Amino acid sequence: MRYILDTHSLVWYFAKDKRLSSKVRKIIQEGERGKHEIIIPAIVLLEAIDIQEKKKVKFKMEKIFDFIESKENFKVADLNFLLIKQIPGRAKGLDLHDRVILTVGKIYEGIILTKDLEIKKFAQTIW
Numbered sequence: 449m450r451y452i453l454d455t456h457s458l459v460w461y462f463a464k465d466k467r468l469s470s471k472v473r474k475i476i477q478e479g480e481r482g483k484h485e486i487i488i489p490a491i492v493l494l495e496a497i498d499i500q501e502k503k504k505v506k507f508k509m510e511k512i513f514d515f516i517e518s519k520e521n522f523k524v525a526d527l528n529f530l531l532i533k534q535i536p537g538r539a540k541g542l543d544l545h546d547r548v549i550l551t552v553g554k555i556y557e558g559i560i561l562t563k564d565l566e567i568k569k570f571a572q573t574i575w
Contacts, residue, residue, distance in 0.1 A: 450558035
């Protein structure tokens with residue numbers, strides 16, 4: 449199965465935050481064991497950097513980077529021209545970063561791991 453991480457899922461997983469749902473935690477852990485492909489949109493990593501720098505949640509970006517580089521089935525979806533061309537008109541009214549996550553979900557045909565109720569209106573999600 450293929451899953452797309454949103455920012456809450458990524459940050460809360462690495463911060464060991466209890467707000468992360470048990471379903472999402474289990475899917476990410478199964479991904480660690482190679483059972484699933486986990487896609488992380490580049491915009492999610494950028495948002496995570498912002499969260500860390502503002503000290504909103506305690507975690508280390510270096511640990512996330514090392515983790516991603518060490519796992520074959522954890523991939524970063526780059527912000528590229530192909531992706532950007534698909535954003536106009538998609539889920540108007542959502543923040544741009546959420547529209548990027550939705551577009552990554554469409555391109556990779558994955559289920560988005562998110563608590564965001566607005567994203568749930570436009571894509572298959574799990575929380």
